[in-house]
Amino acid sequence: MSAYYETARRAGINASAMTWAPNRNSVRHNAKISLGPAARLIIFGVLVVMIGLFSVAQSASVTNYDMAIAAVDGEITNLEAQRDALAVENAKITAAAASEEQNDAAKSMVVATATDFVAD
Numbered sequence: 001m002s003a004y005y006e007t008a009r010r011a012g013i014n015a016s017a018m019t020w021a022p023n024r025n026s027v028r029h030n031a032k033i034s035l036g037p038a039a040r041l042i043i044f045g046v047l048v049v050m051i052g053l054f055s056v057a058q059s060a061s062v063t064n065y066d067m068a069i070a071a072v073d074g075e076i077t078n079l080e081a082q083r084d085a086l087a088v089e090n091a092k093i094t095a096a097a098a099s100e101e102q103n104d105a106a107k108s109m110v111v112a113t114a115t116d117f118v119a120d
Helices: 003-011 037-098
Strands: none
């Protein structure tokens, strides 16, 4: 109870009979439209659906991150395969250069010469 009602009770005044008091509203608000049980159920259902859609959207963003990670992993695998192919090519060239007398492909190669560049 507020101090005002406590003072009124001690004075023997019926507090509910007082229509006006300091720091109190003199008019009581009555809503003209009230929601029934069906409207409350519909609003609750809409809120549940919205929360469900929000959680699905969050889980989809996690899936997008997983797809991005998978794409990067695929690119890493392709680059590793290219590196291995270049290592094999390098081994072939090194082997051809080492045994030039015995290798027919190395015998048919032309010796590289310096190339002149056009001056600006």
